[in-house]
Amino acid sequence: MIKVLIAEDQGILSSALSMILNLEDDIEVVGTAKDGVEAATMISQFQPDLLLTDIEMPNKTGLELADELKESSVKVIILTTFARDGYFEKAVNAKVAAYLLKDTPSEELINHIRSAMTGKTYYEPALITGYMNNQKNPLSQKEQEILLLIAEGDTSKEISGKLYLSDGTIRNYISEIISKLEAKNRIEAVTIAKDNGWL
Known part of the structure; x- marks a missing residue:
């Protein structure tokens, strides 16, 4: 059985x-x-x-x-x-x-x-x-982590506090994410990642 x-x-x-x-x-x-x-x-x-x-x-x-x-x-x-x-x-x-x-x-x-x-x-x-x-998920583990926090409404400053990284480093990650996903901004990046099942 x-x-x-x-x-x-x-x-x-x-x-x-x-x-x-x-x-x-x-x-x-x-x-x-x-x-x-x-x-x-x-x-x-x-x-x-x-x-x-x-x-x-x-x-x-x-x-x-x-x-x-x-x-x-x-x-x-x-x-x-x-x-x-x-x-x-x-x-x-x-x-x-x-x-x-x-x-x-x-x-x-x-x-x-x-x-x-x-x-x-x-x-x-x-x-x-x-x-x-189609392409595989272009985002690294850290980039996905950051994008998840953005999806939850966190600011760069709040994310840097949670991940123990400088505000500047987080901003660099965010611009890299936006570039990789060919998004206009962080909100669109979240939408693209969710639509593809990457988040």
């Missing part, structure tokens, strides 16, 4: 997935979580074989969960509406068993769950093509 935990913040979809999967003789849904933090707790509690998770959820994303589980025996399948290159790159780095879009037919999803348990990996072909055709 394949024990599956579902992490999905849309209640109706979560219930529908649970109902469809429980109709299979070899699959049992052991729980449904409405956010990433609840999912992490339920993984410890129910010890599922596989986590079926959305990406964008409150408190902790599906990608953060996948990254935490990459060295564990729990297989992770991402099921999302977001075909963003940055998300796909993070999913591959987190060693997910499959990255599927929410319009995947239920029979295919069930087959991917079974395949994941045999060690197979599957990525939506359209995502691979899009990823190969």
Whole structure:
């Protein structure tokens, strides 16, 4: 029996997935979580074989969960509406068993769950093509950190205090970020990074 935990913040979809999967003789849904933090707790509690998770959820994303589980025996399948290159790159780095879009037919999803348990990996072909055709995340770890703080509304001065760097250094980082993303200003840089799934 394949024990599956579902992490999905849309209640109706979560219930529908649970109902469809429980109709299979070899699959049992052991729980449904409405956010990433609840999912992490339920993984410890129910010890599922596989986590079926959305990406964008409150408190902790599906990608953060996948990254935490990459060295564990729990297989992770991402099921999302977001075909963003940055998300796909993070999913591959987190060693997910499959990255599927929410319009995947239920029979295919069930087959991917079974395949994941045999060690197979599957990525939506359209995502691979899009990823190969587009650039990878051009931002360094530090630049992403700074851009996240800008997204939260911090000023250069506040960021320099948090990261223990001089105000001048932060300003240099910001102008480098704006240049790399070909943005007009820091706000547009945040938007571009978010749209690409780099933040």
